[in-house]
Amino acid sequence: MTVDILVLSNGPGELATWVRPVVQALREHLGCDRTSVRISVILSPCPHATGKEAQIASSYPEVDRVQAPEHFLPFLLSGKTAENWDWHEKGVVLFLGGDQFFTVVIGKRLKYRTVIYAEWEARWYRWIDKFATMKQEIFDKIPPKYANKFTVVGDLIAEVGDRKLDRAGTDKLDRAGTGAPPLREIELIGLLPGSKPAKLALGVPLCLSIAQSIHRIRPETRFVIPVAPTIDIQTLARFADPEQNPCLHLFANSAAELHLTESPFLQTTNGLQIELWTETPAYDLLSECSLCLTTVGANTAELGALAVPMIVLLPTQQLDTMKAWDGLPGLLANLPFVGSIFAIVINWLIWRLGKRKLYAWPNIWAQAEIVPELVGKLEPEVVAGLAIDYLSHPEKLAQMCDRLRSVRGESGAANKIAELVYEELDL
Numbered sequence: 001m002t003v004d005i006l007v008l009s010n011g012p013g014e015l016a017t018w019v020r021p022v023v024q025a026l027r028e029h030l031g032c033d034r035t036s037v038r039i040s041v042i043l044s045p046c047p048h049a050t051g052k053e054a055q056i057a058s059s060y061p062e063v064d065r066v067q068a069p070e071h072f073l074p075f076l077l078s079g080k081t082a083e084n085w086d087w088h089e090k091g092v093v094l095f096l097g098g099d100q101f102f103t104v105v106i107g108k109r110l111k112y113r114t115v116i117y118a119e120w121e122a123r124w125y126r127w128i129d130k131f132a133t134m135k136q137e138i139f140d141k142i143p144p145k146y147a148n149k150f151t152v153v154g155d156l157i158a159e160v161g162d163r164k165l166d167r168a169g170t171d172k173l174d175r176a177g178t179g180a181p182p183l184r185e186i187e188l189i190g191l192l193p194g195s196k197p198a199k200l201a202l203g204v205p206l207c208l209s210i211a212q213s214i215h216r217i218r219p220e221t222r223f224v225i226p227v228a229p230t231i232d233i234q235t236l237a238r239f240a241d242p243e244q245n246p247c248l249h250l251f252a253n254s255a256a257e258l259h260l261t262e263s264p265f266l267q268t269t270n271g272l273q274i275e276l277w278t279e280t281p282a283y284d285l286l287s288e289c290s291l292c293l294t295t296v297g298a299n300t301a302e303l304g305a306l307a308v309p310m311i312v313l314l315p316t317q318q319l320d321t322m323k324a325w326d327g328l329p330g331l332l333a334n335l336p337f338v339g340s341i342f343a344i345v346i347n348w349l350i351w352r353l354g355k356r357k358l359y360a361w362p363n364i365w366a367q368a369e370i371v372p373e374l375v376g377k378l379e380p381e382v383v384a385g386l387a388i389d390y391l392s393h394p395e396k397l398a399q400m401c402d403r404l405r406s407v408r409g410e411s412g413a414a415n416k417i418a419e420l421v422y423e424e425l426d427l
Contacts, residue, residue, distance in 0.1 A: 001036070001090065002035065002036055002037075002038070002088045002090075003036070003037055003038070003088055003090045003091050003092075003425050004038050004040060004087055004088045004090070004091035004092075004112070005026060005030075005037065005038070005039045005040070005091060005092050005094060005421060006040050006041075006042060006091060006092070006093045006094065006106070006110070006112065007019060007022070007023065007039065007040065007041045007042070007063075007094050007096055008042055008044065008093065008094065008095050008096065008097070008098055008102055008103060008106065009041060009042075009043055009044075009057070009096045009097035009098060010043055010044045010045065010046035010049070010053075010069065010097045010098040011046035011047075011048045011049055011053065011097060011298075012046075012048065012049070012050055012052075012053060012056065012195065012228075012229075012230055012298065013048065013297065013298025013301070014046075014096055014097030014098075014298075015053060015056050015057055015097075016056075016229075016281065016298060016302070017156060017157045017159075017160060017298060017301060017302060017305075018096040018097060018117065018156045018157075019041065019057065019060070019096050019097070020060060020281075021156060021159040021413075021414035022094070022096060022117075022156070022414045022417050022418065023039055023041075023060055023062040023063055024062055024414065025414040025415045025417065025418035026039060026062065026418045026421060027039075027062040028415075028418070029415075029418040029419065029421075029422050030418075030421075030422060030425075032062075034064055038064045038065075038088070039062060039063050039064050040063070040064060040065045040066070040067075040085065041057045041063050041065075041066045041067070042066075042067045042072065042075065042081070042106075043057065043066070043067065043068060043069040043072065044069055044072045044097075044098040044099065044102060045069045045070075045072060046069065046097075046098070048196070048297070049069060050195055050196060050228075050230035050231070051230070052229070052230040052231075053068070053069065053230075054066050054067070054068035054069070056229055056230065065083075065085065067081050067082060067083070067085075068082075075106075076102060076105060076106070079106075079109045079110070087110055090112075090425065091110060091112040091113070091425075092112055092113045092114070092115055092421050092424050092425055093106050093107040093110065093112045093113070093114045093115070094114075094115050094116075094117075094417075094421060095114070095115065095116040095117060096117055100116055100118075100122075100123045100124055100128075101123070101124060103116055103124070103128060104124050104127045104128065107127075107128075107129075108127075113129045113130075113424040113425070114127075114128045114129045114130070115128075115129065115130045115131070115132060115417070115420055115421055115424060116128050116130070116131050116132070117131075117132045117133075117134075117153075117156065117413075117417060118131050118132065118133045118134065118138055119134045119155075119156075120134070120138070121138065122138050122141075122142060122150070125142060125146045125149060125150075126146070128149065129149065129424060130149055130150075130151065130420050130423075130424060131149055131150045131151070132151055132153040132413070132416065132417045132420055133150055133151070133152050133153065134152075134153070134154065134155050134156075134413070135152065135155075136152050138150075138152075139152055151416065151420060153412070153413040153416035153417055153420075154411055154412055154413040154416065155305075155408065155411070155413055156413045156414060156417075157301045157302065157304075157305045157361075157408075158305050158408045158411040158413065159305075159411065159413060159414050160281075160283060160301075160302050160305035160306055186220065186221075186222055187218065187220065187221045187222070187290050187391065188221070188222050188223075188224060188288055188289050188290055189211070189214065189221060189222070189223050189224075189289060189290060189291050189292065189293065189387070190223075190224055190225075190226060190285070190286055190289040190291075190292035190293070190294075190308075191207040191208075191211065191223055191224070191225045191274065191292070191293050191294075192225070192226065192292055192293065192294035192295060192299050192303075193206070193207045193225070193239075193295060194228070194295040194297065195228030195230045195231055195297075197239075199295050199297075200231075200236070200239045201239060201245055201246075201247045202247050202250070202315045203239075203295050203313070203315070204236065204239035204240050204245070204254075205239070205240065205245065205247060205248045205250065205251040205254030205255075206251055206254070206313060206315050206378060206380060206383075207225075207293055207313075208240060208251075208253070208254045208255075208256055208266070208268060208274065209251040209252055209253055209254040209380035210293060210380045210383045210384050210387070211223045211268075211272060211274060212253045212268055212270055212272055212380075213380050213381050213383075213384030213385075214384045214387055214388060215272050217384075217388055218388065218391065221391075222275065223272070223273075223274045223275065224274065224275040224276070224277050224285065224289075225266070225274055225275070225276050225277065226277045226280075226282035226285055226286065227276055227277060227278050229280040233258065233260075233264055233276050233278065234258065236276070237256070237257075237258035237266060240254070240255060240256035240257075240258075240266055241255070241257075242255050251380055252380065253268060253269065253270060254268075255268065255269055256268045256269070256274065259273075263275065263276075264276045264278075281302075283302070283306060286302070286303060286306055286308050287306055287308065289308055290309070290391060290397065291308075291309050291310065291311070291387060291390055291391060291397065292308055292309070292310040292311075293310070293311050293313060293383070293387065294310050294311070294312055294313065295312070295313055295314070296312060296314060296359045296360060298361075300312060300359075300360040300361045300362065300371075301361035301362070303362075303404075304360070304361055304362035304365070304371075304404050304407070304408065305408055307401045307402075307404040307405045307408075308401075308404075309371070309390065309397045309400040309401060309404075310360070310371050311371065311372050311374065311383065311386060311387060311390075312359060312360045312371055312372065312373045312374065313374055313378060313383065314359060314373065314374065314375040314376075314378075315376075315377070315378045316375070316376055316377055358373065359373055359375075360373055362403075362404055362407055365407045366403070366406075366407045370400065370403045370404060370407065371400060371404070372386065374386075
């Protein structure tokens with residue numbers, strides 16, 4: 001019998017931490033015979049989208065076909081894809097990001113069974129066949145007559161932390177041809193400035209300036225930027241170029257030049273080399289980091305799942321630059337003509353609120369500040385001082401690691417979701 005599995009998703013974070021492990025588990029459970037089981041991914045619009053989500057989903061070998069988010073609305077309204085895909089008679093619609101209501105509409109139209117992964121909240125449970133929930137608390141809110149639809153599967157992001165490092169692959173960290181020792185034998189700091197222009201404009205110069213301040217005190221420390229799969233190194237390098245990034249003047253010693261060698265790097269005006277890592281996912285690399293400096297987003301969840309210590313940075317030096325917010329604030333900040341005014345107001349309010357809100361995913365999970373969040377007009381020297389204090393006191397880093405492990409959700413979610421899909425297919 002031939003069946004279709006239609007995965008609904010949206011943003012880069014969901015693709016990396018939800019879709020990737022689940023489609024791998026689906027192939028393990030259902031086999032790799034594409035004539036029997038076909039996996040399709042349809043993307044809906046997302047405020048955090050980079051424009052390369054379809055390309056990322058297409059790169060997953062387990063996926064057979066992908067539709068980009070710009071074609072989602074016509075598909076939702078008419079049921080026809082841009083390429084007029086055919087559908088097998090039997091199938092499952094699997095929700096892994098976006099709006100849960102889409103699952104109801106598409107499942108009814110295709111006459112497929114429906115499964116939703118509910119991270120924080122379950123909706124439309126009258127019309128959905130099965131829910132895979134992250135925690136028992138979601139299950140507890142459901143009316144008893146719908147309880148049979150719910151299974152607690154655990155946290156999909158925890159799959160990142162349970163991924164066994166391939167030491168043969170880790171040997172690539174030796175940076176072949178450079179003569180440098182393997183990264184795991186030295187003190188390594190990861191810099192994660194973001195993947196969207198709104199974050200990179202401030203994130204890149206801030207991280208480079210902090211790195212130089214740390215380097216002056218700890219010259220043996222090495223720095224690496226795991227380049228997000230949604231950008232290329234040339235694009236990243238433009239944010240370190242004073243002629244292309246007007247925010248560069250806000251931070252001292254933040255300019256750098258791209259060197260396209262076998263192992264590409266950014267070199268600052270003072271000679272510090274920041275290595276650029278393009279292999280994805282970069283979990284092996286991140287696991288070797290003593291500490292990471294990161295912006296907010298899905299990267300904090302991945303670092304948390306890997307139990308990698310981090311300092312989270314939310315700079316507000318140029319209040320009209322940061323426009324990558326969720327929901328209504330993000331829509332207002334990106335309006336033509338008046339968007340910059342809204343961005344200034346929104347970021348000013350965020351700066352004023354300071355510590356009243358938690359931004360990093362591990363802190364949200366714990367409802368406490370496990371990892372430091374620095375919000376406001378950040379001074380690179382001050383951030384560097386905090387990083388050096390952590391590096392000088394390994395017991396503080398170890399304590400942060402332990403606390404990160406303690407808030408990770410239950411593992412094994414991808415396999416359990418695959419099992420639910422298999423049951424719904426009733427093969």
